[in-house]
Amino acid sequence: KKKINDGLEKTRTGFFAGIVNTLTNSQIDDDLYNDLEEQLILADVGPDCAIRLVDELRDKVREEHLKTGEQALKALRELIRLEMSPTDDLDLSGKPAVILVIGVNGVGKTTTIAKLAYLYKDLGKKVMLAAGDTFRAAASEQLELWAERAEVPLVKAGEGADPAAVIFDAVKSAAAKGYDMVIADTAGRLHNKKGLMDELSKITRSVKKASPEASLEVLLVLDAITGQNAISQAQEFCRAAGATGVVLTKLDGTPKGGCVIGVRQKLGLPIRFVGVGEKIDDLLFFSATDFSEALLP
Numbered sequence: 001k002k003k004i005n006d007g008l009e010k011t012r013t014g015f016f017a018g019i020v021n022t023l024t025n026s027q028i029d030d031d032l033y034n035d036l037e038e039q040l041i042l043a044d045v046g047p048d049c050a051i052r053l054v055d056e057l058r059d060k061v062r063e064e065h066l067k068t069g070e071q072a073l074k075a076l077r078e079l080i081r082l083e084m085s086p087t088d089d090l091d092l093s094g095k096p097a098v099i100l101v102i103g104v105n106g107v108g109k110t111t112t113i114a115k116l117a118y119l120y121k122d123l124g125k126k127v128m129l130a131a132g133d134t135f136r137a138a139a140s141e142q143l144e145l146w147a148e149r150a151e152v153p154l155v156k157a158g159e160g161a162d163p164a165a166v167i168f169d170a171v172k173s174a175a176a177k178g179y180d181m182v183i184a185d186t187a188g189r190l191h192n193k194k195g196l197m198d199e200l201s202k203i204t205r206s207v208k209k210a211s212p213e214a215s216l217e218v219l220l221v222l223d224a225i226t227g228q229n230a231i232s233q234a235q236e237f238c239r240a241a242g243a244t245g246v247v248l249t250k251l252d253g254t255p256k257g258g259c260v261i262g263v264r265q266k267l268g269l270p271i272r273f274v275g276v277g278e279k280i281d282d283l284l285f286f287s288a289t290d291f292s293e294a295l296l297p
């Protein structure tokens, strides 16, 4: 099974190797801080966040009287860990625990739903899927194949059916049959914010109607390869959709894994999972400690 180290290989051997190299081979001075800022921006951390991290590092070096590059590296690793630390756990307390998955086409939404089902099933949970993306017939078909592979039941309806009705049926059935979780696909479309808000609030209401005991998380799936470019679009999207967390896919496919930090900072949402490959077990729980240690070993 892959680890975060494998997923971050391109990033670690790319931009972050440069950062380690800069830190361990230079004197701590203004040039170093400028270099570092530039490299963090190249690694897709995002300008605001890069500037702030470097400012915080500068303060830390001064306050703690750090002398060597090794010490500064350790300090930066700790700052990144703090930056990425979530404030609480994913809420899976409901009966069932419902996870709505949103994101634009091609980011890896379907694959992520299958991976989530597999991950939680492996942890002993009874998981049901709901094909709430009724906008594209292909989406339900894809999800059906994945549900078979993950060996979990799928609730679906025909093309054009009401997503809220599909998700209502799934939650109702899960509650009646004692399933722990429902992971639901949605047809969250970015180009119409009002439509998206209406649709998601309708879905939320139908979840509560199907089971008043249900808990709800809304995970936004983003593609790490598009990185910073996707963020401004996502900002509006995730606010409208009431997202509670982020899944970053395709971390294995980019040397710009610094975007994980930028996304956390820009969206103000915890990163919950990262995708590190195309296989069903290539989804990892996000850990700020593992991430910062893999990034700056």
Ligand code: GDP
Pocket (backbone or CB within 6 Å): 103, 104, 105, 106, 107, 108, 109, 110, 111, 112, 249, 250, 251, 252, 253, 274, 275, 276, 277, 278, 282
């Ligand atoms: P959707 O349109 O958002 O539902 O996207 P899909 O789930 O169909 O995925 C689109 C493509 O991205 C597929 O070829 C997936 O195999 C690929 N993909 C998804 N997640 C990952 C990942 O974490 N790593 C890699 N390398 N590929 C991924």
